[in-house]
Amino acid sequence: MASSHASSSPRPNTAFRQLRGHRSPGEFAAAVRRAAREIGEQVSCDARYIGRVESGEIRCPNYAYERVFRHMFPGREPADMGFAPRDAVRGWGARGVGRTPSPQSEIPEATHDSAPSGDLADGASGNPFDRPFDLQRSDSTKESDVLRRAFMTSGTAAMATASLGGAPGARPPRRVGEAEASAVERAVRRIRVLDDRHGGDGLYRRAAQPLRVAYELLDAGTRRQSVADRLHASAGELAISVGWLAHDSGRFADARSHYAEALATARVAGDAALEAHAFCNTAFLARDADRPREAVRAAQAAQRAGRKLSSTRLMSLLTLREAGGWAGLGDRAACEAALLRARTLFGRGAGATDPEWMTFFGEAELEGLEAQCWSVLGDWPRAVEHARQAVFLQDSHFARNTALFTAQLAGDLARAGRPDEAAAAGERVLDLLDQVRSSRIRTMLASTARLLRPHERDPVVASFLSRQSAARLA
Known part of the structure; x- marks a missing residue:
C-alpha cells in the first residue's frame, strides 16, 4: 500500500522553482499577473497557485x-519549465479507462479565470459561475461532472441532491472523497476571482447554492x-466568501450569519486558520456596522488564533482590523499604536505560511485601510495621503478595490475642502461601475455627492453630480 501511494504522489517541479529565484510565491504571482496584462491575458495567479505548480500538483498549466x-x-518550452506534455495530462486514456482522475493530474481550466480554450466543450450557460469543463469522459465520471456544475452554477436543489447520490429517499448519500473536496475548493476560488473584479452585488444570491451543497x-x-479536514476548511472559507458578498452588498445581517457559520465550522474542526479568517471578517463587518468595540474584540480574537500560523502578513492585517475599531471608538493613541504594529509586521515580508485568501493584501490594501482609520478620526490630510497611495499602488486585477479606494479618496478630498479633486476622483469611480457592482461603493459615492452639493455651480462638480445621480437611478 505504501508503494502504491508513493507512486501516485505528485513530483515537485524543481525547474519551475528555480525560475522563481529569490522572489516569494506572492511576489512571483504578482509578476505573473503583470506579465499577463502585458499580453492581454487575464489570470488570477496567487501564491497558492505557484505553490501548487512547484509541488507538482499542477502538472501542466492551462493555455x-x-x-x-x-x-x-522567452525561448523556454513548457518541458523546460518542468511541465508534463499536455496530452499526457489531459488525455483520459492516460489515466486508465473508467478511473476517476486524481486532482493532482488535472489542468484547472475552470479554477482560474482565463478564456475558454478551443478544445473544451462550451457548456457555458451565461452564469458567471459556469466555466467549461472537458466533457470527453467515460460514463464513470458523469457523477463528478454533475457535482462540479453544482458548485459552478446556481443550480436547483435537485442539483445538490444529485451531487450527493440520487433522488431524495432513493438511498443514503454516498460518502464523499477527493473530487468533492476539490469541487468546493474550486468554488471558493472562483467566487473570490469574480468578487475581485465585480463586487458583491449580483453574486450573493448565486453563491448561496454552492454553500448549501458544501454543508450537505x-x-x-x-x-x-x-x-x-479539507471539506471543513473549504466549506468554512466558502461561508466567509458568501458572507463577504453579503457584506459588500449591504446585507449586514446575512453577512453576520455566514461569518458565524464559518466560525462554528472552524471551532468544530479545530482549524486556527479558518477561525482567524472568520474573526477577521467579523471585525471588518462590526466596524462597518458602527459597532467599533466589537470590531476591536473580534480583531484581537483573530490575532490570538492567528499567532498559531506563523504568518506576519496575516497578523499585520488583523492588527489593521483592530486599528479600525480603535478609530471608531475615537481612541487615536490606540489606533496609531496598532497602525505602527501593522506596518512593522507588514515590513517583515510575505511568507510561505500566508493564507491563500490573503492574495489581496498588499501595500495598496495597507494604505487603504490606514486611510480609512484617519478618515474616521477626522484627519483628512492624512486620509487623503494614504488613500491616494492606495489607488496608485492597487493592482488592476482587483477592480473592486481600485473603485473602493478611489471612492475613499473622493470622500476624503471632499471633507478636506478640495471639491474639484473630489469630483474628479468620483468620476473615475463612476467609470469603473460598469464592471464593479458594490452597494458599499455606491453608498460612499452618494455620501461624497451630498458633501459636494454646495459646490454644484463648479462645472467639474456639476458633471460628477449629474453622472452620480444618473447612475443611482439606473
Missing part, C-alpha cells in the same frame, strides 16, 4: 498560463480524515 509563462521566459457534503461524511 492562458502557458502563454504567460512563455512570455515571461459535510453531513454526508467521509472515511478519510484528510478529506474531512
Whole structure:
C-alpha cells in the first residue's frame, strides 16, 4: 500500500522553482499577473497557485498560463519549465479507462479565470459561475461532472441532491472523497476571482447554492480524515466568501450569519486558520456596522488564533482590523499604536505560511485601510495621503478595490475642502461601475455627492453630480 501511494504522489517541479529565484510565491504571482496584462491575458495567479505548480500538483498549466509563462521566459518550452506534455495530462486514456482522475493530474481550466480554450466543450450557460469543463469522459465520471456544475452554477436543489447520490429517499448519500473536496475548493476560488473584479452585488444570491451543497457534503461524511479536514476548511472559507458578498452588498445581517457559520465550522474542526479568517471578517463587518468595540474584540480574537500560523502578513492585517475599531471608538493613541504594529509586521515580508485568501493584501490594501482609520478620526490630510497611495499602488486585477479606494479618496478630498479633486476622483469611480457592482461603493459615492452639493455651480462638480445621480437611478 505504501508503494502504491508513493507512486501516485505528485513530483515537485524543481525547474519551475528555480525560475522563481529569490522572489516569494506572492511576489512571483504578482509578476505573473503583470506579465499577463502585458499580453492581454487575464489570470488570477496567487501564491497558492505557484505553490501548487512547484509541488507538482499542477502538472501542466492551462493555455492562458502557458502563454504567460512563455512570455515571461522567452525561448523556454513548457518541458523546460518542468511541465508534463499536455496530452499526457489531459488525455483520459492516460489515466486508465473508467478511473476517476486524481486532482493532482488535472489542468484547472475552470479554477482560474482565463478564456475558454478551443478544445473544451462550451457548456457555458451565461452564469458567471459556469466555466467549461472537458466533457470527453467515460460514463464513470458523469457523477463528478454533475457535482462540479453544482458548485459552478446556481443550480436547483435537485442539483445538490444529485451531487450527493440520487433522488431524495432513493438511498443514503454516498460518502464523499477527493473530487468533492476539490469541487468546493474550486468554488471558493472562483467566487473570490469574480468578487475581485465585480463586487458583491449580483453574486450573493448565486453563491448561496454552492454553500448549501458544501454543508450537505459535510453531513454526508467521509472515511478519510484528510478529506474531512479539507471539506471543513473549504466549506468554512466558502461561508466567509458568501458572507463577504453579503457584506459588500449591504446585507449586514446575512453577512453576520455566514461569518458565524464559518466560525462554528472552524471551532468544530479545530482549524486556527479558518477561525482567524472568520474573526477577521467579523471585525471588518462590526466596524462597518458602527459597532467599533466589537470590531476591536473580534480583531484581537483573530490575532490570538492567528499567532498559531506563523504568518506576519496575516497578523499585520488583523492588527489593521483592530486599528479600525480603535478609530471608531475615537481612541487615536490606540489606533496609531496598532497602525505602527501593522506596518512593522507588514515590513517583515510575505511568507510561505500566508493564507491563500490573503492574495489581496498588499501595500495598496495597507494604505487603504490606514486611510480609512484617519478618515474616521477626522484627519483628512492624512486620509487623503494614504488613500491616494492606495489607488496608485492597487493592482488592476482587483477592480473592486481600485473603485473602493478611489471612492475613499473622493470622500476624503471632499471633507478636506478640495471639491474639484473630489469630483474628479468620483468620476473615475463612476467609470469603473460598469464592471464593479458594490452597494458599499455606491453608498460612499452618494455620501461624497451630498458633501459636494454646495459646490454644484463648479462645472467639474456639476458633471460628477449629474453622472452620480444618473447612475443611482439606473
